[in-house]
Amino acid sequence: MNKLLHAGLRRLRQNRIFWVVLIAVFVLSLLNVYNSIRSWQSMTQDDYVVTLEDYFYNQAPFTGAFFAVFVSLFLGVEYSDGTIRNKLAVGCRRTDVYLSNFLVCLSANLLFLAVWLVCQIPGFFVIGPMEMGAGGFLSYLAVAVCFTAAFTAIFTMVSMQTSNKAFSVVFVMAVWLVLVLAASGIYDRLCEPEFQGGYAFIDGVFTMVEPTPNPLYLTGTVRTALEWLLDLLPTGQAILMADAVIEHPFREALLSLALTALVTWGGVWLFRKKDIK
Amino acid sequence: MEYVLTAEGLSKRYGRFQALDGLSMHVPKGAIYGFVGKNGAGKTTLIRLICGLQRPASGAYTLYGIGSGDPRITQARRRMGAVVETPSIYSDMTAEENLRMQYDILGLPAYDGIPELLHLVGLEDAGRKKAGNFSLGMRQRLGIAVALAGDPDFLVLDEPVNGLDPQGIIEIRELILKLNRERRITVLISSHILDELSRLATHYGFLDRGRMVKEISAEALEAACRKGMRLEVTDMKALARVLDGMGVEYKVHSDRQADVFARLGISQLTLALSKEGCEVLSLQEHDESLESYFLSLVGGDSRE
Numbered sequence: 001m002n003k004l005l006h007a008g009l010r011r012l013r014q015n016r017i018f019w020v021v022l023i024a025v026f027v028l029s030l031l032n033v034y035n036s037i038r039s040w041q042s043m044t045q046d047d048y049v050v051t052l053e054d055y056f057y058n059q060a061p062f063t064g065a066f067f068a069v070f071v072s073l074f075l076g077v078e079y080s081d082g083t084i085r086n087k088l089a090v091g092c093r094r095t096d097v098y099l100s101n102f103l104v105c106l107s108a109n110l111l112f113l114a115v116w117l118v119c120q121i122p123g124f125f126v127i128g129p130m131e132m133g134a135g136g137f138l139s140y141l142a143v144a145v146c147f148t149a150a151f152t153a154i155f156t157m158v159s160m161q162t163s164n165k166a167f168s169v170v171f172v173m174a175v176w177l178v179l180v181l182a183a184s185g186i187y188d189r190l191c192e193p194e195f196q197g198g199y200a201f202i203d204g205v206f207t208m209v210e211p212t213p214n215p216l217y218l219t220g221t222v223r224t225a226l227e228w229l230l231d232l233l234p235t236g237q238a239i240l241m242a243d244a245v246i247e248h249p250f251r252e253a254l255l256s257l258a259l260t261a262l263v264t265w266g267g268v269w270l271f272r273k274k275d276i277k
Numbered sequence: 278m279e280y281v282l283t284a285e286g287l288s289k290r291y292g293r294f295q296a297l298d299g300l301s302m303h304v305p306k307g308a309i310y311g312f313v314g315k316n317g318a319g320k321t322t323l324i325r326l327i328c329g330l331q332r333p334a335s336g337a338y339t340l341y342g343i344g345s346g347d348p349r350i351t352q353a354r355r356r357m358g359a360v361v362e363t364p365s366i367y368s369d370m371t372a373e374e375n376l377r378m379q380y381d382i383l384g385l386p387a388y389d390g391i392p393e394l395l396h397l398v399g400l401e402d403a404g405r406k407k408a409g410n411f412s413l414g415m416r417q418r419l420g421i422a423v424a425l426a427g428d429p430d431f432l433v434l435d436e437p438v439n440g441l442d443p444q445g446i447i448e449i450r451e452l453i454l455k456l457n458r459e460r461r462i463t464v465l466i467s468s469h470i471l472d473e474l475s476r477l478a479t480h481y482g483f484l485d486r487g488r489m490v491k492e493i494s495a496e497a498l499e500a501a502c503r504k505g506m507r508l509e510v511t512d513m514k515a516l517a518r519v520l521d522g523m524g525v526e527y528k529v530h531s532d533r534q535a536d537v538f539a540r541l542g543i544s545q546l547t548l549a550l551s552k553e554g555c556e557v558l559s560l561q562e563h564d565e566s567l568e569s570y571f572l573s574l575v576g577g578d579s580r581e
Contacts, residue, residue, distance in 0.1 A: 007381035016369055082365035087382055089328040089361070090427055091354035276330040277362070
């Protein structure tokens with residue numbers, strides 16, 4: 001396992017895809033912080049109250065796309081160049097091959113995450129410190145690290161099951177998109193207000209309307225289940241992070257770790273049964 | 278006899294296609310074992326099984342006496358190197374970087390052996406050129422170098438000369454012979470280029486429809502290949518009468534040409550034919566080739 005990990009990290013350092021994604025994350029993060037500062041300046045001029053939290057994490061939902069591209073291309077090469085055979089033919093255990101690939105991809109994805117967060121630092125100096133404080137920031141950081149692990153586990157499993165690199169990229173991106181759509185849908189429903197009402201334009205005048213219950217508002221078990229599901233999905237956590245509305249960071253981190261363990265176990269199980277050509 | 282690899286009753290199915298059907302084989306230590314079969318006969322499937330890339334549906338094999346179901350089979354595989362189908366190399370790395378990768382995978386403590394390996398396969402001058410820009414022959418040689426990284430004593434090569442130009446074929450042949458003779462490496466080599474295989478192999482396994490039709494040493498094969506002569510005559514009926522009279526086996530190709538599977542006195546035959554009013558137009562001695570032996574074993578129908 002250590003040997004495979006060592007070899008994998010060597011390959012990572014020399015890998016063009018890794019450097020391209022790293023530079024892309026770096027450039028986009030700088031653009032993001034630049035836009036955030038411009039937006040903050042404009043808002044404060046108009047006397048709106050905005051904080052660093054409103055900008056700092058808004059790139060979170062897109063991190064999954066970078067992870068998806070990197071993992072699918074990096075692992076896809078193992079099949080397209082056939083190099084996975086070199087490992088198995090010399091007696092490396094399939095579990096070790098899978099886990100080392102997961103850990104190498106996780107290392108790269110954590111580095112992308114670090115680049116994203118480090119690039120946001122200028123925001124501290126211009127916009128000011130976060131209202132959530134150091135504790136809040138650290139809990140958000142823990143959630144980000146854990147959902148990165150969950151993303152990596154999911155994308156590793158899909159990539160290791162797909163022998164064709166092009167298909168792997170398409171399939172992994174499709175999985176990411178489905179997860180994004182699922183999380184967005186759930187989040188939108190959970191954001192529905194409990195009551196509808198407010199002002200209405202009646203007979204040429206604005207009139208206060210009595211609030212009525214919103215039929216789209218979810219209650220009871222369904223609401224609780226969807227809240228847990230949103231907390232479970234890495235894309236859900238990323239969306240909550242972007243809006244800086246994470247209520248249960250500890251729960252989300254634990255759910256991500258559980259999802260990572262479960263998906264990795266399933267991935268190893270499937271990979272051990274896979275016929276490799 | 279000591280065997281590096283044995284297989285008994287190996288079967289493998291892909292959907293409805295029976296790739297291997299109770300295959301058995303025995304690869305002696307020190308041999309160059311030529312694995313002969315048509316496309317789809319099951320050559321690559323067998324190699325995938327013994328390399329641990331796939332699992333047999335039934336049957337078993339042993340590597341250095343260790344059974345495929347034994348957990349120690351992974352250790353036994355450390356003594357082998359393989360090039361399955363296409364060379365397994367990172368196209369965005371140089372030859373040296375590819376070898377360094379394989380050294381890391383094997384956990385070898387130093388990279389000292391890399392220059393020697395590159396020299397062995399004739400890639401010492403490849404320099405900073407990426408493997409993706411290599412010719413097919415260079416890729417094949419790098420694939421073999423990667424397979425040799427762990428200093429194996431069993432090398433598995435799947436169609437190593439496929440698609441190579443004549444120069445490339447000669448280079449690979451010489452490399453395989455060198456590895457076998459100088460390093461005492463046992464080689465299992467699959468091919469359907471029979472002429473090329475006949476220049477290398479010390480043992481043969483003939484495969485058809487997932488089954489081993491025959492295993493034979495090169496010496497035994499040479500003895501089994503019938504020697505004879507090809508005759509061109511003016512009267513085929515007269516030739517047939519004479520050969521029948523001599524009790525000699527023959528095969529008629531046309532009304533003027535036949536193969537005679539015996540060493541006959543040419544004067545005696547010519548005289549006998551002359552008495553029948555038949556002239557010998559030409560006479561040529563020949564050995565039955567590996568190709569015709571193979572076709573006689575598996576039949577001539579082509580299946581792609």
